[in-house]
Each structure stands twice: as structure tokens, then as C-alpha cells.
Amino acid sequence: NAGVTQTPKFQVLKTGQSMTLQCAQDMNHEYMSWYRQDPGMGLRLIHYSVGAGITDQGEVPNGYNVSRSTTEDFPLRLLSAAPSQTSVYFCASSYQDRPDTEAFFGQGTRLTVV
Amino acid sequence: GENVEQHPSTLSVQEGDSAVIKCTYSDSASNYFPWYKQELGKGPQLIIDIRSNVGEKKDQRIAVTLNKTAKHFSLHITETQPEDSAVYFCATQTGANNLFFGTGTRLTVIP
Numbered sequence: 001n002a003g004v005t006q007t008p009k010f011q012v013l014k015t016g017q018s019m020t021l022q023c024a025q026d027m028n029h030e031y032m033s034w035y036r037q038d039p040g041m042g043l044r045l046i047h048y049s050v051g052a053g054i055t056d057q058g059e060v061p062n063g064y065n066v067s068r069s070t071t072e073d074f075p076l077r078l079l080s081a082a083p084s085q086t087s088v089y090f091c092a093s094s095y096q097d098r099p100d101t102e103a104f105f106g107q108g109t110r111l112t113v114v
Numbered sequence: 115g116e117n118v119e120q121h122p123s124t125l126s127v128q129e130g131d132s133a134v135i136k137c138t139y140s141d142s143a144s145n146y147f148p149w150y151k152q153e154l155g156k157g158p159q160l161i162i163d164i165r166s167n168v169g170e171k172k173d174q175r176i177a178v179t180l181n182k183t184a185k186h187f188s189l190h191i192t193e194t195q196p197e198d199s200a201v202y203f204c205a206t207q208t209g210a211n212n213l214f215f216g217t218g219t220r221l222t223v224i225p
Contacts, residue, residue, distance in 0.1 A: 059115070102148070
């Protein structure tokens with residue numbers, strides 16, 4: 001059982017470049033989310049989705065776009081990368097109709113913007 | 115919005131001793147309080163959770179306590195082992211699925 005799979009694991013971008021971080025889950029979870037992890041700041045919610053075709057903003061959405069065309073996939077797009085977006089990004093999923101149950105996280109994508 | 119504070123930021127204990135990590139939160143509507151363990155190079159993994167209608171929960175060497183009146187909850191690890199060394203995060207949830215995380219505690223267990 002693969003769980004939550006993120007690609008790539010590492011990425012270096014130049015300022016102004018765009019890219020997409022991929023996230024896929026095979027647990028048929030309706031709820032998916034993206035977090036960024038910065039030193040001393042824990043994990044902060046960027047965007048989330050409660051099902052295919054539905055997305056919403058979290059705490060720190062600026063500079064990022066998401067879409068949810070299928071239940072399995074939830075890509076995160078950086079439109080024009082900035083050094084402030086250097087971070088470790090985590091995708092997570094859980095059952096939508098059972099909010100107080102476990103969220104499963106991917107292995108993370110370490111992004112460096114130079 | 116929710117504000118979750120976590121202390122201490124680093125904690126070193128001798129193998130076999132106990133470790134305690136504390137969190138406070140601001141939103142009285144929070145009703146689910148999970149704890150995650152993150153090992154180097156990996157994503158966070160749930161180790162224990164507690165719901166607002168429960169004051170304490172234990173799972174082998176790990177326990178969590180919740181005081182809703184004071185808006186704080188704690189993680190207790192007894193008989194620590196080197197493999198307990200990791201970063202631990204507390205989190206809260208207010209009915210929807212979105213989690214609010216503390217800033218993390220780096221636990222080092224010294225053999």
C-alpha cells in the first residue's frame with residue numbers, strides 16, 4: 001500500500017521559475033492538503049481540498065495554486081518561485097467525513113529557490 | 115484563528131527517563147488533539163490522539179492528557195529509548211479536517 005506519494009523529493013529552482021509538486025494517494029481519501037514546514041514554525045496549511053473539483057485556501061496560500069481533478073491527485077503549483085518559498089512541502093490526506101481521524105503524510109519535497 | 119504553542123523546543127533525556135512535551139491552544143472550539151512524530155527525512159506520522167470528551171489516553175509507553183478548561187494538552191513518554199529520538203508535533207483540529215500545528219520539539223534520547 002503506497003499511501004501518500006510525493007514527487008520530486010528534492011528540487012532546486014531559480015527565482016521566477018514555475019513548477020508543480022505532485023501528490024497522489026491510493027486510500028480513496030476525499031480530503032487532501034498541502035503544508036509547508038519551515039524551521040521553528042511547524043507546519044502551516046497552504047491549500048486544501050474536500051473532494052474532486054473543490055479547493056480552498058489555508059493559512060499561507062499566496063504564490064501557490066492547486067487543482068483537484070481526481071480524488072487521487074492534488075498537485076501544488078508555484079507560479080513564480082521566490083526565495084521565501086524555500087521550504088519542505090508535505091502533502092496529507094484523510095477521510096473527509098471523519099475529521100478526527102489520522103492524517104497520512106507523504107515523505108515531503110525539499111524545495112530550494114535561488 | 116487557532117494559535118498552538120509548544121514547549122520545549124528541544125529536550126534531551128537519558129535513556130529510560132521520561133519526557134514531557136506541552137502544548138497550549140487558543141480556540142475553544144478545538145476538539146481533536148493529535149501528536150505526530152517526524153523522523154529525519156520523513157513525513158509526520160501519528161503516534162497518539164485524544165478527543166475533547168476524553169481527559170487522558172495511554173498507548174504502551176506513550177500517554178496524552180488534555181485539560182480543556184485550561185486549553186492545554188501534553189505528551190508523556192516513559193522509559194525512553196534511543197528510537198524515540200525525533201521531532202514531535204502537537205496539533206489541533208476544530209471540526210473540519212484542517213490541522214494547526216505547534217512549532218515542534220526535538221527530542222534526543224541519550225544512550
